[in-house]
Amino acid sequence: MIRRAFLAAGAVVSTLLCITTPATAGATLDAVRARGELVCGINTGFVGFSIPDERGEWRGLDADFCRGLAAALFGDAGKVRFVPLTPSTRFTALTSGEVDVLFRNSTETMLRDVTLGLRAITPYFYDGHTFMVHADSGIEKAVELDGATICLLQGTTNEQITADFFRRNNLSFTPVVFERSEQARDALKSGRCDSFGSDSGNLAAVRLSMETPGEWKILDERFSKEPYGPFVRRGDDEWYDVVRWYVNALFQAEESGITSQNVEEIRSTTKDADIRRLLGVTPELGEALGLDPSWVVNAVKAVGNYGEMFDRHLGPNSPLGMSRGLNEQWTRGGLIYALPMR
Numbered sequence: 001m002i003r004r005a006f007l008a009a010g011a012v013v014s015t016l017l018c019i020t021t022p023a024t025a026g027a028t029l030d031a032v033r034a035r036g037e038l039v040c041g042i043n044t045g046f047v048g049f050s051i052p053d054e055r056g057e058w059r060g061l062d063a064d065f066c067r068g069l070a071a072a073l074f075g076d077a078g079k080v081r082f083v084p085l086t087p088s089t090r091f092t093a094l095t096s097g098e099v100d101v102l103f104r105n106s107t108e109t110m111l112r113d114v115t116l117g118l119r120a121i122t123p124y125f126y127d128g129h130t131f132m133v134h135a136d137s138g139i140e141k142a143v144e145l146d147g148a149t150i151c152l153l154q155g156t157t158n159e160q161i162t163a164d165f166f167r168r169n170n171l172s173f174t175p176v177v178f179e180r181s182e183q184a185r186d187a188l189k190s191g192r193c194d195s196f197g198s199d200s201g202n203l204a205a206v207r208l209s210m211e212t213p214g215e216w217k218i219l220d221e222r223f224s225k226e227p228y229g230p231f232v233r234r235g236d237d238e239w240y241d242v243v244r245w246y247v248n249a250l251f252q253a254e255e256s257g258i259t260s261q262n263v264e265e266i267r268s269t270t271k272d273a274d275i276r277r278l279l280g281v282t283p284e285l286g287e288a289l290g291l292d293p294s295w296v297v298n299a300v301k302a303v304g305n306y307g308e309m310f311d312r313h314l315g316p317n318s319p320l321g322m323s324r325g326l327n328e329q330w331t332r333g334g335l336i337y338a339l340p341m342r
Contacts, residue, residue, distance in 0.1 A: 026238030040066035041099035047205035077302035088155035126326040128222030151184035151193035251338035253305035
């Protein structure tokens with residue numbers, strides 16, 4: 001009885017220690033700090049997500065997620081190095097340690113999460129697979145592509161989704177696979193392909209890059225769920241936690257009405273306990289991750305909340321002109337939902 005009681009008491013103590021002890025830095029966070037910069041894997045060129053501007057600066061939702069994470073880590077959004085990666089090289093670059101994190105419009109799937117030595121984190125953009133065709137083709141439904149030649153990107157979920165769709169409907173098609181979107185776009189323009197199968201956001205960016213965008217049509221149908229999220233290497237729980245809660249923090253900032261313009265004022269005046277925790281007035285969130293108490297303030301000041309980032313790069317007033325749709329806050333009918341930060 002005494003031994004059993006002792007063991008039970010020990011279990012309680014161990015549990016309390018697990019609950020109250022702040023997180024220690026993992027191998028990746030230590031390496032990032034020692035290097036003095038974050039190395040972030042992005043797309044080689046995807047309008048709205050990551051594409052160099054006329055000065056060679058990377059712009060887009062993914063690029064801003066990278067900058068915001070650098071600001072959360074260092075208080076300086078400039079301490080990030082971008083590594084452009086193709087669909088077929090992105091996961092290898094992450095597993096080999098070439099990059100610290102992948103913010104590269106990558107769909108989170110079960111097999112990617114459990115078989116590649118990686119961990120998928122909170123999705124930050126919801127999309128779906130469809131097809132783009134010439135506007136005067138007369139095609140309105142994907143089943144009308146029977147016998148078509150279809151451009152696809154190597155190493156993406158779109159290859160399997162297209163094959164599954166045609167097989168399920170007892171239709172035939174000829175795939176033409178490319179490494180980069182611009183190669184598939186050029187093949188589509190030249191008539192080598194009848195259609196381009198990809199996520200609707202990628203197709204919108206490709207259409208925008210055409211000389212005459214109005215000559216191309218994206219079908220209304222969607223054939224898959226494509227939740228984009230960051231990936232990190234498996235086995236480093238501390239780094240996983242940092243990236244996961246960083247994404248959630250930008251969601252929560254929008255939900256709480258915290259923007260790049262008002263974050264300092266709100267931090268200095270708020271009486272709301274949840275917001276005081278989020279903005280580091282009380283420091284327990286930063287302490288739990290091993291970060292500065294102002295980690296969220298620094299990120300929001302650098303890139304804005306999630307809604308600001310979306311509107312700037314993807315929204316109705318951006319070149320892509322996309323509506324929020326599924327990427328709206330949960331309080332307005334979307335899927336963007338921050339886990340409680342307490």
